[in-house]
Amino acid sequence: MKLPLPAASDQTWNVDVDGREIDLPIVPISEDLAIALLMIIDVGVRFGEHVGARLAEKLRPHDPEIIVGTATLGIPVAIETTRALGLDNYVILQKSPKIHLGDALTQTITSITSTGDQRLLLDRRAVPLLEGRRVAVVDDVVASGSSLKGSIELVRQAGGTVVAAGVILTEARDWEETLGADAELIVPLAHIPQFSRGPNGWEPDPATFR
Numbered sequence: 065m066k067l068p069l070p071a072a073s074d075q076t077w078n079v080d081v082d083g084r085e086i087d088l089p090i091v092p093i094s095e096d097l098a099i100a101l102l103m104i105i106d107v108g109v110r111f112g113e114h115v116g117a118r119l120a121e122k123l124r125p126h127d128p129e130i131i132v133g134t135a136t137l138g139i140p141v142a143i144e145t146t147r148a149l150g151l152d153n154y155v156i157l158q159k160s161p162k163i164h165l166g167d168a169l170t171q172t173i174t175s176i177t178s179t180g181d182q183r184l185l186l187d188r189r190a191v192p193l194l195e196g197r198r199v200a201v202v203d204d205v206v207a208s209g210s211s212l213k214g215s216i217e218l219v220r221q222a223g224g225t226v227v228a229a230g231v232i233l234t235e236a237r238d239w240e241e242t243l244g245a246d247a248e249l250i251v252p253l254a255h256i257p258q259f260s261r262g263p264n265g266w267e268p269d270p271a272t273f274r
């Protein structure tokens with residue numbers, strides 16, 4: 065059987081996430097592009113706790129009153145950051161159209177790891193938690209910037225003010241153009257490049273390496 069994508073590589077990329085090193089598998093997402101994949105749900109609770117503590121430290125000066133995270137991989141980031149900030153409630157933007165989300169506020173997004181458009185949904189019952197509030201949005205990775213752009217727009221639709229956007233990793237630079245002036249909201253813990261094919265396997269693309 066022919067696989068739709070090149071076989072997974074056995075290469076990894078080491079990144080220092082604000083004091084904690086992690087080896088990320090380099091995974092092809094097309095014939096000529098690979099990413100260093102962070103699966104936050106596979107790396108243990110201590111890494112999650114570290115990320116929450118470091119993001120909380122960097123977000124605290126922005127004085128957020130509530131955290132908003134994006135399903136799926138933004139959920140542990142939102143929970144750990146909320147806990148580390150000493151807050152209680154958080155709001156999760158869903159991607160699957162659950163039965164109670166028929167009248168949700170929506171934004172259309174396209175992330176680099178998924179095919180086709182996805183919808184980001186904000187439960188109208190969560191609007192009072194955001195209206196008139198200082199909000200920090202969080203996610204695991206910002207790459208194309210489409211997911212974060214959608215979450216920032218949803219918070220604004222709900223009447224909240226986005227004071228910062230915390231991410232574990234910025235990946236390459238496409239997000240800068242997608243977010244425009246809102247790119248200044250990004251508070252990252254580390255940066256990863258993207259990878260193109262070279263004579264010795266996947267190599268970091270210098271244009272994305274900073």
Ligand SMILES: O=P(O)(O)OC[C@H]1O[C@H](OP(=O)(O)OP(=O)(O)O)[C@H](O)[C@@H]1O
Nearest residue numbers: 136137175176177206207208209210211
């Ligand atoms: O900047 P972008 O190109 O939008 O990429 C970043 C998004 O991609 C991943 O989500 P994914 O769409 O894979 O969904 P998941 O969290 O449900 O796995 C990740 O969790 C971010 O939300």
Ligand SMILES: Nc1ncnc2[nH]cnc12
Nearest residue numbers: 099100101102177205207
């Ligand atoms: N490197 C990465 N790891 C996990 N999710 C991602 N979404 C976009 N880039 C990603």
